[in-house]
Amino acid sequence: MSLPVYFAPLEGVTDTVYRQVHHAHFGGPVKYFIPFISPTQNLVLTPRERKNVDPQANAGFYAVPQVLAKNAGHFIWAANLLHDLGYEEINLNAGCPSGTVTAKGKGAGLLQRPQELSWLLDEIFAHTPVRVSVKTRIGFSSPEEFDALLEIYSRYPIHELIIHPRTREEYYKGSVHRDVYAAAEARTRLPLVYNGDLFTPQACRALEQAHPKTRALMLGRGMLANPALAQTYAGGAPLSRETLRAFHDDLLSAYQEAYPSSVVLGRMREVAKNIACCFEGAEKPLKAARKASSMAAYQDAVTRLFEDYALSANPCFSARS
Ligand SMILES: Cc1cc2nc3c(=O)[nH]c(=O)nc-3n(C[C@H](O)[C@H](O)[C@H](O)COP(=O)(O)O)c2cc1C
Structure with a gap:
């Protein structure tokens, strides 16, 4: 228990x-x-x-x-x-x-x-x-x-x-x-x-x-x-690429409904920083997402991240991420 x-x-x-x-x-x-x-x-x-x-x-x-x-x-x-x-x-x-x-x-x-x-x-x-x-x-x-x-x-x-x-x-x-x-x-x-x-x-x-x-x-x-x-x-399913992607995409849509685009970009860059640990060897797209100056650049980096990189075996916060 x-x-x-x-x-x-x-x-x-x-x-x-x-x-x-x-x-x-x-x-x-x-x-x-x-x-x-x-x-x-x-x-x-x-x-x-x-x-x-x-x-x-x-x-x-x-x-x-x-x-x-x-x-x-x-x-x-x-x-x-x-x-x-x-x-x-x-x-x-x-x-x-x-x-x-x-x-x-x-x-x-x-x-x-x-x-x-x-x-x-x-x-x-x-x-x-x-x-x-x-x-x-x-x-x-x-x-x-x-x-x-x-x-x-x-x-x-x-x-x-x-x-x-x-x-x-x-x-x-x-x-x-x-x-x-x-x-x-x-x-x-x-x-x-x-x-x-x-x-x-x-x-x-x-x-x-x-x-x-x-x-x-x-x-x-x-x-x-x-x-x-x-x-x-609690004994439930571990994180998967699909569940993380669905969460990320819904978060983005919900922020877009709630805030102006300048705020949305700031929020999502923070999200990208926080989930950085979930991928291995994905420094390039993660850096691009964290530094994106437009929503198009952000989306592009996130697409590369989810399509080209595997999820870490044990996604875990690190002070460096
Ligand atoms: C960005 C950030 C914002 C926080 N905001 C609050 C807050 O509003 N109220 C609070 O009691 N603690 C706040 N904390 C502290 C966290 O609730 C938590 O105590 C701290 O992160 C340690 O727990 P953790 O090691 O599981 O992260 C904040 C921490 C961070 C990093």
Whole structure:
């Protein structure tokens, strides 16, 4: 039996169109996390945020909106709005490492001031009408911070604690601190979800066996590189050239319906970059797709890629791709 898989929120990539098209083509994720909305003083969502959490745009699968906030009033305002839209679960972002975010004390910035984090959680759990999960890193500067942070988290009825075992300062570099995750598993009764560097079905299986108290796995970059990763881990069909091509082509059509051509090209170049690992020896057409300055050039490169190159035996995210 495999663990349930959640599709991680990936701001700028897993937008409404991507989530819908992924769900139509591949099985696997039982939850799709929506990239963060970030409420500000004036308490209005941007048009882009509104679109991202529109229930119609997330129909057909279980979607979890995420909120980036350090101000309890802002979080609770967003929680009420999302509850009114029909969501029963929302996620607090305590992991975003971006300097512009942490400078405002949000995302992983919350981990720098544990006392303030605790006050925020007091307010959230006193006033939020829906289930709240938290996606966290293990510290701001050092993994040693996690003991105290976990002690705080464990005081609240957090629906799920999703742990990415790196500090803010590590961004996505180096290895994940699996020992810190193991220690957390031994110390808390909160339901834990593991996130970080799981790029193959074998890696998911090994995690599940090494950490038996884990309730679910959250997969991010591995899913962008191989969109059938969760499906394969769950015992379903591995990626094939045909399924990847059908996914790619539907994604392109859906973006063309939703966005102007300049935006579509940017999105698809990113898609080409993400699926680069799926082909072996295809540097030339992949480079052409990633650098294409017109849709015709992009389409031409993709046709060459799918017609002339074989799929890798084990498509897997690599930091170089
Ligand atoms: C381009 C990009 C955008 C991301 N956007 C978000 C986001 O909106 N919210 C969030 O909590 N994490 C975000 N993350 C972090 C991922 O959700 C995930 O935690 C990270 O990629 C590690 O998991 P992985 O090793 O499976 O990729 C983002 C990561 C990347 C690379």
